[in-house]
Amino acid sequence: MRYTKPLEDLIEEFRKFPTIGPKSAQRMAFTLLKKTPEQVEKFARIICEAKEHIKYCSKCFNLTNSVICEICQDPRRDSKQVCIVESVKDLIALERTHEYRGIYHVLGGIISPLEGISADDLNLTQLTTRLQIQLDEMNPEDELELVLAISLSTEGEATMLYIKRLMSQFGDSRIKLTRLAHGLPVGADLDYADETTLARAFEARVVA
Ligand SMILES: [Zn+2]
Incomplete structure (x- = not known):
């Protein structure tokens, strides 16, 4: 016995979310069915907006x-420090530590051959373009720190190595690459680390 088609479709849509298994998807679908038409319409509107x-x-x-986001627009942020993160989730995790006063570059993923994600899928061309613009405006004696705040997984290491090579090809001695100090859970996303651990790993960052 199967559920009626519209309900099956609804469950199937919820199952497409990360970490949502069949049981959770069913619960979400049934919760939605219990709502009034007005509540469901409001929910649908919020999603669309x-x-x-x-x-x-x-x-x-x-x-x-x-x-342009609030961080990039904020004149109090130090544009000579650019923190490279995998996702917006990691950016938020770093913002929560209240330690960092520079700006960011979100890669939109990390290199993962298993998941079919290559360097071309990341926002790396956009990174080199914006760095070039920034370096053109900087004095010869200024430094531009790129903080690689990427998870310490195999994919994270591969991504950091790729960026390191990319920057050496860039060949501008004003670029200084750093990475977070050890102490973070290996293999886990940055946002899994508690704020104190993350703040400490950031503070004690090392040359990459
Ligand atoms: Zn921005």
């Missing part, structure tokens, strides 16, 4: 509802 208004910052790929 989020999709319509939330965009990627054209500079750093953080999520924003304008062209």
Whole structure:
């Protein structure tokens, strides 16, 4: 015995979310069915509005509802320190530590041959373009620190190595690459680390 088709479809859509198994998907679908038509309409509207208004910052790929995100627009942030993160989730995790006053670049993933993600799928061309623009405006004696705040997994290490090579090809001695100090859970996403651990790993960052 199967559920009626619209309900099967609804369960199937919920199952497409990460970590949602069949049981959770069923529970979510039934919760939605118990709501009034007005509540469901409101929910659908919120989803559509989020999709319509939330965009990627054209500079750093953080999520924003304008062209440039709040962090990139903030004149108090130090633009000579660019923290490279895998995802917006990791950016938020670093922001929560209140330690970092620089700006970001969100890669939108990490190199993972198993999942078919190559360097071309990451926001790396956009990184080199924005760095070039920034370096052109900088003095010869200034330094531009790129902090590789990427998880310490095999894929994370491969991604950091790729960026390191990319930057050496770039050949501008003003670029200084650093990475988070050890002490973070190996293999886990940055946002799994508690704020103190993450803040410490950031503070004690080392030359990459
Ligand atoms: Zn931004």
